[in-house]
Amino acid sequence: MKIATWNVNGINSRLAQVLEWCESERPDVLCLQESKCVDAKFPHSKLRAIGYPHIEFHGEKAYNGVAIISKHPIEDLQRNFPDDDGDAPRRLIAGTIDGVRVVNVYVPHGTKFGSDKFMFKLDWIARLRKYFDTNFELADRLLLVGDLNVAPHETDVWNPRYWQDRMHFTKPEREAIHNLKRWGFVDLFRQINDEEKAYSWWSHFHHDFEKDRGLRIDHIWASPALADNCTDCWIDKGPRGLEHPSDHAPVVAEFKL
DNA sequence: ATGGTCGCGGTGCGA
DSSP: OEEEEEEOSOTTTSHHHHHHHHHHHOOSEEEEEOOOSOGGGOOHHHHHHTTOOEEEEEOOSSSOOEEEEESSOOEEEEESOTTOOTTSOOOEEEEEETTEEEEEEEOOOOOSTTSHHHHHHHHHHHHHHHHHHHHOOTTSOEEEEEEOOOOOSGGGBSOHHHHTTSTTSOHHHHHHHHHHHTTTOEEHHHHHHTTOOOOSEEOSGGGTTTTTOEEOOEEEEEOHHHHTTEEEEEEOOGGGGSSSOOSBOOEEEEEOO
C-alpha cells in the first residue's frame, strides 16, 4: 500500500498537477488538504477517470477543505470531530481503506502568536489527541496524515534560530504537537530517514524553495502496529519545482500489508 | 528579512 498526503492549496487550480502526479506515482491513496472549494465544485470525475473511483471530500468555499482519493473502497467515513458544530471549519476527514484507518487533517495555521486563531490551533491539536485517546488503541492499524502546520524538531527547520518565535515552530505549538505524538505515533519520515534535513513546505516569498529554506510540517504518522510494516517514507520535491506550484510538496509512505 | 506571493473570487482575507 502506497499512501500520500499533499496540501495542494486549491484543488481546482492544481488539478492538472495532481492528475499528472497520480498517473506517474500511482499511490493507492492520496489525502489532500486545502482543497478550497465547496463539495459541488470538487473535480472528482477527472480523478475517477484515471483510476481513482473512491473519492470523499469535505470542503467549503475559499478556505480549508480535505479529501481522500483512493483506488480502493473507503469505509466508515467521518467528517470533522464528532463534537464539532455543523459550521466548524472543514479540517478532518477519516476513512478505513484495506483495513487501515486513515485520519486526514488540516491543522489550523495559527496566524499570529497569542491571537484567538493561535489559541484555536492549540486547542484543535489538543482535541485531536483526545480524539485518538477516545477512539483508538495502539494495536490498531492507524495513520494520521496531513498538514500538521508544526515543525516538531530543529532538524525540521532550515534555520531554527530564525524560526524559534515564528508560527509553526513556537514553543507552545511544538509542545502541543509532541503531546499529540505521545499518543504513541511513529513519525514515519524519521523512522526511515533518521536526522536528514528535509522539508515539505517552502514559502512563496523570497524564492525560499530555490534556497531550500523550508519546514517539515506535512506528516505521515503511524500507530506502532502499522509503523512496523512501513518500508519507505519520503518527500517528493518534484511538484514544488513546477510552474504555479502549491507551497507544499507531497509526502509518501509505503507499507507491506 | 516586518516585505514578499499565492488562491479564491471578484474585495480583502487567510496562509
